[in-house]
Amino acid sequence: MPVGPFGLDPVIWAPLRLIIAVLLAVGLVFNGALAQIYLERKIQAIIQDRLGPLHTGPWGLLQTFADAIKLLGKEDIRARLTDKWFFLAAPSIVFSPMLASYVVIPFAPGIVGADLSVGLLYLTTLGSMTVLGIVIAGWASNNKYSLIGGLRSAGQLISYEVPQILSLVTVVLVVGTLSMVGIAESQPGWQMNFLVLPLAFVTYFIAGLAETNRNPFDLPEAESELVAGFLTEYSGMRWAIFFLAEYGEVTVVSSIVTTLWFGAWHGPFVEVFPLLGVLWFTLKTYFFVLVFMWIRATLPRLRIDQLMSLCWKVLIPLTLVNLMVTAILLLAFPTTLVPVAIANWILLAGFVLALPYFQRRRLVALRERLRTAAA
Amino acid sequence: MFDILEPAFFALLTIGIVGSGVGVVMANRITTSALLMAFAFLNVAGMFLLLGAETIAFFQVLIYVGAITVLILYGVMFTPQSPRPYGLFFQTQKWWAALLVVPIAIFVAVVSFQFKDSPSAGTKGGDLLPLATSVFRDFAFPFEVASVLLLAAMVGAIVLVKRDEE
Numbered sequence: 167m168p169v170g171p172f173g174l175d176p177v178i179w180a181p182l183r184l185i186i187a188v189l190l191a192v193g194l195v196f197n198g199a200l201a202q203i204y205l206e207r208k209i210q211a212i213i214q215d216r217l218g219p220l221h222t223g224p225w226g227l228l229q230t231f232a233d234a235i236k237l238l239g240k241e242d243i244r245a246r247l248t249d250k251w252f253f254l255a256a257p258s259i260v261f262s263p264m265l266a267s268y269v270v271i272p273f274a275p276g277i278v279g280a281d282l283s284v285g286l287l288y289l290t291t292l293g294s295m296t297v298l299g300i301v302i303a304g305w306a307s308n309n310k311y312s313l314i315g316g317l318r319s320a321g322q323l324i325s326y327e328v329p330q331i332l333s334l335v336t337v338v339l340v341v342g343t344l345s346m347v348g349i350a351e352s353q354p355g356w357q358m359n360f361l362v363l364p365l366a367f368v369t370y371f372i373a374g375l376a377e378t379n380r381n382p383f384d385l386p387e388a389e390s391e392l393v394a395g396f397l398t399e400y401s402g403m404r405w406a407i408f409f410l411a412e413y414g415e416v417t418v419v420s421s422i423v424t425t426l427w428f429g430a431w432h433g434p435f436v437e438v439f440p441l442l443g444v445l446w447f448t449l450k451t452y453f454f455v456l457v458f459m460w461i462r463a464t465l466p467r468l469r470i471d472q473l474m475s476l477c478w479k480v481l482i483p484l485t486l487v488n489l490m491v492t493a494i495l496l497l498a499f500p501t502t503l504v505p506v507a508i509a510n511w512i513l514l515a516g517f518v519l520a521l522p523y524f525q526r527r528r529l530v531a532l533r534e535r536l537r538t539a540a541a
Numbered sequence: 542m543f544d545i546l547e548p549a550f551f552a553l554l555t556i557g558i559v560g561s562g563v564g565v566v567m568a569n570r571i572t573t574s575a576l577l578m579a580f581a582f583l584n585v586a587g588m589f590l591l592l593g594a595e596t597i598a599f600f601q602v603l604i605y606v607g608a609i610t611v612l613i614l615y616g617v618m619f620t621p622q623s624p625r626p627y628g629l630f631f632q633t634q635k636w637w638a639a640l641l642v643v644p645i646a647i648f649v650a651v652v653s654f655q656f657k658d659s660p661s662a663g664t665k666g667g668d669l670l671p672l673a674t675s676v677f678r679d680f681a682f683p684f685e686v687a688s689v690l691l692l693a694a695m696v697g698a699i700v701l702v703k704r705d706e707e
Contacts, residue, residue, distance in 0.1 A: 284596050284669055291599040294607025298579060301614050305572065313618060320611050344669065
């Protein structure tokens with residue numbers, strides 16, 4: 167009889183492993199969401215010069231628990247004219263791809279659900295499935311605000327997938343593998359991909375903000391325009407599942423950023439204690455989660471046409487140029503990454519410096535047009 | 542015990558593909574059809590996984606579920622809804638359909654029994670490298686022709702929907 171890990175028969179171990187992995191992922195998502203909602207409130211409060219949650223538990227730490235219990239206890243309301251099965255299925259269609267993403271995230275050396283050879287492709291695939299759930303939620307609610315929210319979401323997510331994937335491809339070109347563990351192992355010590363490909367990081371981060379429906383790209387649920395977008399008709403735990411999915415998605419995007427550009431689990435003393443990798447990985451990931459919240463508290467929302475022109479006229483050409491330059495330089499200098507890094511930093515500087523210039527030119531042209539219209 | 546898993550998954554996926562395929566045609570609401578189509582695509586991706594072609598499986602989901610189904614739903618949402626009767630096609634064209642399906646079914650059955658003893662298509666180390674080599678080396682020219690064609694279609698679509706500047 168073959169013996170697997172812990173002296174268990176593989177026939178028992180394989181399903182057991184699956185159950186443990188799913189439970190761990192669910193636990194990560196739930197606890198992560200609780201922590202992130204607390205952090206979000208506190209950070210927005212600090213930025214807006216308020217105190218935030220304060221009274222439930224020490225420093226208001228138990229406030230999110232109270233909210234979670236409230237949501238669990240709420241009545242499950244479904245308006246009569248909604249489309250029953252679609253309405254009920256939409257939260258799970260949004261939630262389950264996000265949960266499945268955790269399979270390939272490399273937390274530490276050896277601590278990963280499955281080291282797929284196409285792990286990065288798997289993550290982008292699951293990211294694209296979320297759209298389906300949001301569109302269905304918007305349509306099934308039988309509500310004009312929900313429908314507009316769903317449509318905006320479909321347009322936004324499909325558009326921003328292009329720069330997102332192009333930025334990922336740039337990293338894959340440099341690293342030479344699609345496996346998340348392979349990418350993590352390719353950046354030992356301080357040799358992070360960020361030093362080589364900063365522009366790809368910036369474009370991916372912007373596209374990631376849009377993919378997770380976060381500010382300044384939260385048009386599908388813009389409360390000042392659409393009540394709550396595709397979430398309007400949802401309440402109680404179904405609404406909470408959408409939010410769990412959103413926070414889980416933010417964590418997934420942050421861990422992709424950490425893995426691809428910031429060396430995943432690598433940090434001091436990981437070679438001695440491999441388990442320390444989990445700490446470094448979590449710290450790096452939550453740093454980017456905090457950046458997400460910082461952006462939410464500081465930037466105003468874009469208009470829908472600005473959103474689309476940012477994607478199609480700025481991000482896609484930029485990522486395409488970046489991809490071509492990187493590919494050509496990699497072919498020209500196969501042994502060193504220094505030319506790629508120099509080109510990338512120059513492109514990033516150009517991007518950052520050129521944006522205000524073009525904004526100002528557009529503003530001048532707009533004022534000119536208004537003046538001629540008035541005259 | 543793991544030997545029976547593969548046929549079991551194959552059976553499940555086959556039921557999924559055929560069942561949702563029938564559902565796409567029979568359902569009386571177009572949104573149900575669209576969603577069932579997405580389900581059929583997912584099952585086809587599962588088939589690719591069973592064959593050891595995980596790259597193709599993920600591209601299948603990325604493009605067909607993530608983009609094409611969403612665009613179809615996008616179109617459906619802009620169309621006025623009216624429930625059509627169940628099984629519209631089979632009620633009016635039942636015999637024609639049977640006449641066409643039977644020879645094709647016999648042909649497919651005959652062909653599929655030829656494959657009985659062929660070796661498993663599963664490859665070690667994934668299908669990424671063989672796929673990349675065939676697309677970018679062996680079939681690079683047809684690939685480029687296809688991309689030029691798609692580019693032309695894209696430019697054409699943009700020209701068609703472009704509004705005149707006022």
